[in-house]
Amino acid sequence: MSRIRFVAVLLCFSGVLQAAENDVVISEAMMTVAELTNYERTSTLAEVVAVLDALDSQTDLMHRERLLLTEQGRDVPLVVLADPPVTTPEEAFQSGKLVVYIQANIHGGEVEGKEASLIAMRDILFGDKQHLLENQILIFVPVYNADGNDTMSENSRPNQELSPAVTGIRAANGYDLNRDGMIIEALETKALYDNVINTWDPDLLVDLHTTNGTWHGYSLTYAPSYHTAGEALPSDYTAYQMLPAIQAAVKGKFDLDFSWYGGFDYRDWPPKEFRTYSHAPRYLTNNMGLRNRMAILSETFSHDRFYKRVHAANAFIEEILEYTYVHGAEIQSINFGADVAARNSAIGQEKGVRFEMVPLPEPLDLLSYNYIPYEKDDGTVDYVRSSELVVTEGVLNYNAFMPTLTSTVPSSYIFSSAFVGLANKLEEHGVEVDILEADATFTGEVFVVEGIDKTNFPLNGHQNSILDGEFQSATRSFSRGDYVVSLNHRLAYLIFYLLEPQADDGLVFWNLFDEYLGSELAADNPVEFPVFKVL
Ligand SMILES: [Zn+2]
Numbered sequence: 066m067s068r069i070r071f072v073a074v075l076l077c078f079s080g081v082l083q084a085a086e087n088d089v090v091i092s093e094a095m096m097t098v099a100e101l102t103n104y105e106r107t108s109t110l111a112e113v114v115a116v117l118d119a120l121d122s123q124t125d126l127m128h129r130e131r132l133l134l135t136e137q138g139r140d141v142p143l144v145v146l147a148d149p150p151v152t153t154p155e156e157a158f159q160s161g162k163l164v165v166y167i168q169a170n171i172h173g174g175e176v177e178g179k180e181a182s183l184i185a186m187r188d189i190l191f192g193d194k195q196h197l198l199e200n201q202i203l204i205f206v207p208v209y210n211a212d213g214n215d216t217m218s219e220n221s222r223p224n225q226e227l228s229p230a231v232t233g234i235r236a237a238n239g240y241d242l243n244r245d246g247m248i249i250e251a252l253e254t255k256a257l258y259d260n261v262i263n264t265w266d267p268d269l270l271v272d273l274h275t276t277n278g279t280w281h282g283y284s285l286t287y288a289p290s291y292h293t294a295g296e297a298l299p300s301d302y303t304a305y306q307m308l309p310a311i312q313a314a315v316k317g318k319f320d321l322d323f324s325w326y327g328g329f330d331y332r333d334w335p336p337k338e339f340r341t342y343s344h345a346p347r348y349l350t351n352n353m354g355l356r357n358r359m360a361i362l363s364e365t366f367s368h369d370r371f372y373k374r375v376h377a378a379n380a381f382i383e384e385i386l387e388y389t390y391v392h393g394a395e396i397q398s399i400n401f402g403a404d405v406a407a408r409n410s411a412i413g414q415e416k417g418v419r420f421e422m423v424p425l426p427e428p429l430d431l432l433s434y435n436y437i438p439y440e441k442d443d444g445t446v447d448y449v450r451s452s453e454l455v456v457t458e459g460v461l462n463y464n465a466f467m468p469t470l471t472s473t474v475p476s477s478y479i480f481s482s483a484f485v486g487l488a489n490k491l492e493e494h495g496v497e498v499d500i501l502e503a504d505a506t507f508t509g510e511v512f513v514v515e516g517i518d519k520t521n522f523p524l525n526g527h528q529n530s531i532l533d534g535e536f537q538s539a540t541r542s543f544s545r546g547d548y549v550v551s552l553n554h555r556l557a558y559l560i561f562y563l564l565e566p567q568a569d570d571g572l573v574f575w576n577l578f579d580e581y582l583g584s585e586l587a588a589d590n591p592v593e594f595p596v597f598k599v600l
Pocket residue numbers: 172175274275
């Protein structure tokens with residue numbers, strides 16, 4: 066009851082503030098580079114900071130801090146909007162409000178989320194979206210990949226049809242930041258976990274991208290945090306409640322067509338299947354599901370002109386926040402429920418460690434451009450895109466995942482004190498690692514490794530590892546000082562995915578055990594995976 070009264074008081078207070086804020090004149094300095102150049106240019110980090118300075122100078126509701134100092138020395142800002150203002154995660158937690166985190170530009174050439182989030186901040190502070198701060202705290206990082214953004218060049222995004230002609234590049238110093246959710250190697254990812262995920266603990270993460278080329282007919286496509294090994298409800302709620310409602314809202318307000326993320330093979334025209342990307346938690350949005358939080362991947366349509374892409378991204382951001390404005394308490398309750406369920410009942414469950422993409426029960430009426438087949442001079446058939454938009458009914462919508470291999474969630478994982486790097490990696494994810502206070506013997510399972518397969522395509526310089534072998538029941542003794550990770554933890558499913566030897570995107574996959582296993586296997590004997598499962 067006391068909390069309800071507290072919110073009521075805040076509503077009145079913010080009403081007074083809003084009246085004052087409404088008097089602010091939108092100045093040229095508050096306009097984005099895209100708006101001021103007829104959408105011919107996109108902003109550098111310095112130009113983004115200049116807009117933030119202009120907004121900040123007219124409000125008390127903005128708090129700014131450093132997300133990180135990049136490898137090339139750029140100071141990346143994190144912006145917190147709240148009414149009344151907050152400056153620390155503790156204050157945010159005390160307020161009881163929903164925390165939404167919106168980041169753009171993780172791929173430096175995908176620029177519209179950056180411009181659209183500045184416009185959203187301006188609308189929220191001084192425009193017609195001021196109510197959005199009544200009951201939620203909004204964190205923005207408009208330029209997540211500052212080094213990639215500021216490496217401006219022509220034609221780095223050819224699918225965007227030179228609109229704008231000059232953009233940043235995808236990677237940050239050669240590194241794809243949206244493949245780093247598990248191994249946490251880039252400075253940006255470390256900063257995200259240290260300064261956002263493990264501190265502000267957002268209920269919802271929104272990651273703003275632009276597609277690479279599929280000729281669907283949507284202004285924007287989206288995906289939830291795909292459900293894999295974790296609690297299902299945060300993902301299911303995002304996929305089947307929140308996103309359909311937002312889709313309907315943007316259609317009603319702006320006549321924009323949004324839909325599920327995916328692609329199809331136009332050589333098999335008309336399309337029969339629409340397939341998404343990956344369930345893997347190395348993608349930041351998917352990672353959030355293992356943490357009992359919601360996430361949305363947003364992909365504006367690369368073949369739309371820049372002004373349309375910015376509008377679609379802005380409409381999406383603002384309609385997401387309209388939804389969370391109404392449903393914040395429901396979202397908090399689902400996430401909190403998932404925390405409790407993971408902590409209290411993960412142990413002993415059979416959960417997936419490898420997955421396959423499956424269609425949703427409901428097929429999609431797919432909006433796409435038509436295709437015209439023609440015979441080439443060499444006799445083969447090729448296709449060109451028609452300018453006509455068509456709907457293909459009954460397309461199988463591959464936008465979910467089912468396990469192809471499962472394993473039992475143990476009560477704890479135990480490993481030798483020699484694996485300091487492993488303990489540190491878990492702590493970077495926000496997982497507490499305990500130390501055995503006395504020698505002890507445990508019953509459970511060891512994984513006997515028979516070989517290491519390597520993937521064909523390198524990811525961020527890794528030739529990833531997949532283990533062959535099998536679990537065997539075993540009793541093993543450990544020493545005082547060895548590490549213990551309890552699965553009686555709200556992050557139980559993240560810990561499970563990180564440490565299971567057969568997980569398709571765990572720390573094995575990211576080569577953390579290669580050195581140890583390689584030297585042991587060189588002796589030509591089967592070797593035990595060094596993380597013991599207590600069952
Ligand atoms: Zn992207």
